Amino acid sequence: MSRARRVDARSERGVSMIEVLVTLVIVAFGLLGLAALQARSLSVQVDSESRRVATTLMTQLYERVTANQEGYGLALATRYTRTMEPGQAVTIPTCANPSACDAQNEVPEVQLALWLTEVSRQLPGAAVWMGATTPGSVMSMTVSVGWLEPNANATAADAACNLIDAVRTNPRYRCMTVTFFPG
Secondary structure (H helix, E strand, C coil): CCCCCCCHHHHCCCHHHHHHHHHHHHHHHHHHHHHHHHHHHHHHHHHHHHHHHHHHHHHHHHHHHHHHHHHHHHHHHHHHEEEEECCCCCCCCCCCCCCCCCCCCCHHHHHHHHHHHHHHHHHHCEEEEEEEEECCCCCEEEEEEEECCCCCCCHHHHCCCCHHHHHHHHCCEEEEEEEEECC
């Protein structure tokens, strides 16, 4: 009986070492999975923050246009169809009379330049396209804002942006297009 025990003990040598190695492999794969999940979570968080900033900027533009409908509405279709390329500097115009800017002509130009400056400051590699139409008596304004995401892949919705071709075809750009009717 004692010989049977010795044979079993000899045959079980190293079994606990194999169990430990298998456990270490399983734990290592689990930790690698957690690290990948953390990296993906950070990427999604950066994308979410950029979308929040773009939404806030679009809301600010909408509020500016609706607050001065007359000023923006008079020349919206002719003056506010424009494009801002990534890295392009925006010149902020000055009013002829700084103490009393013309609300119909000068204020919209200054506000728009300030808004474009803010877009380029807050969104990396920002690009903007804006256009306005007045079909009949209804004024609408379409604005596309694109920004550079470090790990982004373009989607069909991103490709539909009204941005310059260099941005539209770059898979690292995200895009948001909004059409609003301020009147």
